[in-house]
Amino acid sequence: AQTVTQSQPEMSVQEAETVTLSCTYDTSESDYYLFWYKQPPSRQMILVIRQEAYKQQNATENRFSVNFQKAAKSFSLKISDSQLGDAAMYFCASDAGGTSYGKLTFGQGTILTVHP
């Protein structure tokens, strides 16, 4: 079984500044994947970034990057140059890979507010 924990119910950031959202996870799998999803008020879940556990290099997607610490089972999301459109609920998620690839376990979510 997998568990995902997001300990920050809410975070805020000033426009153009940087914010980091925290996530820890637990899994007994050796081959797994980690994700960050963004959910705006429309409730559409949007894939932000994906990390394969076997890769040591941290994933990046434009202004979004992760700090993946495998031994600590930590997977934080850094948003640089924050924009008003980044305001949303952010979910950290994991899947066990293999035949369970795509079957996601989600954290509780972090509401991100961006101040102009």
Place this chain on the structure above:
Amino acid sequence: EAGVAQSPRYKIIEKRQSVAFWCNPISGHATLYWYQQILGQGPKLLIQFQNNGVVDDSQLPKDRFSAERLKGVDSTLKIQPAKLEDSAVYLCASSSHTGTYFGPGTRLTVL
């Protein structure tokens, strides 16, 4: 590439009534999922299909929920009879090697 399609977007019913949701996954995605997201929580998996077969329905309340994917493409999720605690957003998703992609969801309100 078209995304995951779902309908209806919103549904309001009274308790003990029945309701059905429809999902069309991204073309070529063999794996399809239904998730339930209660307000303020992360989505929870209800059922996973691989083509037209069920892979995991361990979290599906089978006394009232049913789902099918007869031709391995579209899927329907049904609730019969609905309870107040079924009020949630029902998300359909499909996956490929690049990740899992979600539809816009159906927001169900049970009165």
